[in-house]
Amino acid sequence: xxxxxxxxxxxxxxxxxxxxxxxxxxxxxxxxxxxxxxxxxxxxxxxxxxxxxxxxxxxxxxxxxxxxxxxxxxxxxxxxxxxxxxxxxxxxxxxxxxxxxxxxxxxxxxxxxxxxxxxxxxxxxxxxxxxxxxxxxxxxxxxxxxxxxxxxxxxxxxxxxxxxxxxxxxxxxxxxxxxxxxxxxx
Amino acid sequence: xxxxxxxxxxxxxxxxxxxxxxxxxxxxxxxxxxxxxxxxxxxxxxxxxxxxxxxxxxxxxxxxxxxxxxxxxxxxxxxxxxxxxxxxxxxxxxxxxxxxxxxxxxxxxxxxxxxxxxxxxxxxxxxxxxxxxxxxxxxxxxxxxxxxxxxxxxxxxxxxxxxxxxxxxxxx
Numbered sequence: 001x002x003x004x005x006x007x008x009x010x011x012x013x014x015x016x017x018x019x020x021x022x023x024x025x026x027x028x029x030x031x032x033x034x035x036x037x038x039x040x041x042x043x044x045x046x047x048x049x050x051x052x053x054x055x056x057x058x059x060x061x062x063x064x065x066x067x068x069x070x071x072x073x074x075x076x077x078x079x080x081x082x083x084x085x086x087x088x089x090x091x092x093x094x095x096x097x098x099x100x101x102x103x104x105x106x107x108x109x110x111x112x113x114x115x116x117x118x119x120x121x122x123x124x125x126x127x128x129x130x131x132x133x134x135x136x137x138x139x140x141x142x143x144x145x146x147x148x149x150x151x152x153x154x155x156x157x158x159x160x161x162x163x164x165x166x167x168x169x170x171x172x173x174x175x176x177x178x179x180x181x182x183x184x185x186x
Numbered sequence: 187x188x189x190x191x192x193x194x195x196x197x198x199x200x201x202x203x204x205x206x207x208x209x210x211x212x213x214x215x216x217x218x219x220x221x222x223x224x225x226x227x228x229x230x231x232x233x234x235x236x237x238x239x240x241x242x243x244x245x246x247x248x249x250x251x252x253x254x255x256x257x258x259x260x261x262x263x264x265x266x267x268x269x270x271x272x273x274x275x276x277x278x279x280x281x282x283x284x285x286x287x288x289x290x291x292x293x294x295x296x297x298x299x300x301x302x303x304x305x306x307x308x309x310x311x312x313x314x315x316x317x318x319x320x321x322x323x324x325x326x327x328x329x330x331x332x333x334x335x336x337x338x339x340x341x342x343x344x345x346x347x348x349x350x351x352x353x354x355x356x357x358x
Contacts, residue, residue, distance in 0.1 A: 015340065019343055029332065055202075058199050059270035071278040109355060164299055165299050
């Protein structure tokens, strides 16, 4: 395994970590552009599978994702490179704030910067959702699954996403096997 | 220092779904240990929100530094990601097994549900993020740029931040 790959894993997740502003899904736009479009490590289907796994496990999603992709690309060295890359930007920035700049919340330009970033990040995440939906929703059954999932998430907020993800997987297996059955009978 | 590591290990281990899901447990642990007052803690959450990176990592770094300096920051940060290191390596095996099994079709449905989760998150973010017409304009511009041009999301984030400084600092 090449040093170049390890370096790519580290630098990609460093970039992703440095521009995940606003937590959680804010990492998706940069990750999609870098890992899916530029490096081609995952396709859209695998990208969403990865997010399913990382958000069904404990811990920060960005860190989990860096570890999972690092592992799949380069084993244990990849795990360490991905994890360090994802964590280091926040670590360094927070350390700098803690040491030199505790008043950042009273510094208006920083607040204004964030006020500008916030709506843009929402738009960027919306674009990821749009791209994934166009790629992955191919027939009536998948559209139905998408809408059912969306309705459950919005209208039953007490239901943890893990159960919706699991239910969706099980429903898909049952649906696929019934399709096969029908194919045999016909 | 051992308590610091164990506490953040626990926070990393018991919070599913990342980000905001971690705040209540973090708050409970940190206040119980008298490491910060509630006001200080909320300050850190606010800082973590507007700086890059996972909120849990940001808080671990800040509190670790507060208590034991740079070494404490590193230890608390390691503590909060250590569970992920162990669990994700196991999950990676499970995912590979599932992908190779006859149930792999389940993942097609799972991917669609995750897309729905992301869409739902966007719907939930619209109200808090859009406070005036400038926000809507920034969002629309960002969407058009990322959809229609090759400009990277990083540049769009930086650009919108600079726009925020100019707009809210000097114009609005």
